[in-house]
Amino acid sequence: MLPLIQISDLDIHRGNRLIISEMNFELFEGEVVALVGSNGCGKTTLLESSAGMHAISSGLISWRNEGFEMKLVRDSEGRRGSLPPMGLTLQKNGMSGEETIEERLTTVLAVSGCHYDSTKVSQLLNYWGLEHRKSDRISQLSGGLARRLAVLSGLAPAVMSEKPRAILLDEPSEGLDESARELLVDWLRALASKGHGVILATHDPQIMLAADRIMEFDEKRGVSVKKQKHPLSNFDLPKPSGNAKISKISSLFHWAYRMEKRNPIDTISRFIPSILALLLIHTLINEDEISVAGPDFVAAMILLPSFISVVIPPALISRYAEENCGRWWGAVIGPKFRTFSSIIGSSIILPLPLIYISWLVITDFGVQREDLGAVSSWLWLPGIVMFSVAIAASALHLLVSDLRRVGASAASLLLLVLVWPFLELVDALVMIMNDGMSFGFSLDEPLSMIFLSFSVSILVWAISVYLPDS
């Protein structure tokens, strides 16, 4: 029988200290493995590495997929693959406070390919005493109730699946009351009896008793293993609901859209500085100065508010930072997480309307000329290209957000490179304003400058997305 998870010759460093050395480990169907040991011994590192969340110094990690083949998840050469459907509860809850309880559970079931309906979701929530709060936001829950939801979210993908799945739980009983701990033990044994495999890191003796295998990490003696026998559980778990299409990427899009719709901090934090810049231009620069400054200045002023809106850090990054929410999504989505996040996190709506608003404000200064009427019909073109600048900026912010203390790094220093796409768009707009739109590809044609601006942005995006995962 193939294991659910296989770890071979794993070495992991923290700084220059070797945390895990030459670890070989397999998780089989129907077993609960408890990782125990003192703080800093490497329990969480091993558990998270199993989900491909850490760079490894040597070795490889593979998971069995639903077609019963072992697939690489991560190796020391930088190769990565996405995880098959699984359950994951991190030490922090990995949930955004904006989500409702019901949304959280449906998202978890959608990304793990479980069929669900509202009755099933209510039934699951009811087991954990959360059904009456299902429409509330997670931020309104107490710490203990939020932990119940996080643990349920880790267990639900296996409970709802007929096929054996792996579950990873990091200190699941932390913050749970006595009744919830007992429920957790019952669910763990019942899931093992149904053939699912569980790895959990814990300090809780009650949870350790539920394990078939206890791996104790000790600095001096290494890893020692103790086995325990358990009878088959007859605890009554909710019935599996069957499989549905796995929708990881669309779930991420929907999740990000819902969060922004509920609390539009991204739109507001981009819109306000842009509009302020525009109003300041309107207030401080008079008609005479605009006329004297010439078309370069006018074009730059038209595009500047839009440019400001795209380089502002995406709210998605602060949402990801909340309770390690981004790490949970990163583990679930796998290697394509950065690519899609850079698109989702970028400013899609604002650049184009901002360009038109700026145009209306600036032309009000008296730069109206009869031949400028045609310009407004081509303003959408730099607006569209500004979207490529937006995804490049978003990718740069994401690159910086890989650092553990995101707020302690000045991402704006890396955004300097986006000055050139902006300058080239300004040039293109100047050409359109001076000579009208033309469709040639020489350097004196607006299309070539627009194409160059687009290419530079896309190159910056590609480097920032693919280099870190290479």
Next chain:
Amino acid sequence: MFMVSMKHYGWALTCIGGAGVLLTAVMGYTYAPMVQSPPFRSPEAYRILFWHVPFAWTSFIAFCLLFIGAITWFLKREEWGWVLFCTGADLGLLFGLGVVISGPIWGSAEWGVPWDWGDLRLNTFGLLTAVTLFIVLSRRSQPDGIDTRDTLSTIGLFGFALVPITAIATSVYQKRHPSVVIAQSDETGLDPKMLEVLMIGIFSFWILMVGLSILTFLAYKLESELNNLLQLLDDEVVH
């Protein structure tokens, strides 16, 4: 013992280099001849050349150290690669800032504008200095770990990957907006006295850089050893 003697060499070279750098400034004011106006718009300001050019050449070497360190860590995860990366970043920032501060001062006096978006060298140095500033600030603010090192070395490589992109974007921009010219003159080459001062400056900056590299490298080695000892102490206390 090796560390102690290296420390002495480091200090000695830093002092010699520092003295040479000061000597260059003094010679630039007293020994080097004045240039003509025209073609120079602001002849007094040209003396900044004696620091600006050595700053640029030395920062280029520091950026190379950073690049070698980044690629060594990125591919092999060698500890010396990381130490080289940190050393290159610190010195790249120091000398890069010298370039991007002295350049605009000279540019303002000579061209009337502090920055030229069509000047490839200026833009490349500006960009690489910004990347090293980011790396130095982040390295100091982030907890050390394999993930942090991976991300920062990636950003180091990212900075270098941007150089060709900047080159293309800048050269196209320059074709539309011809770059400002320092001075138009039929004369070619530098006055021999100017060349002497400039060469003293360049060698002094190089010696200073070698001295600072040794000291910075040793400081990072000591920091690494101290961290190891702290971790051993943690293990003693916790386990």
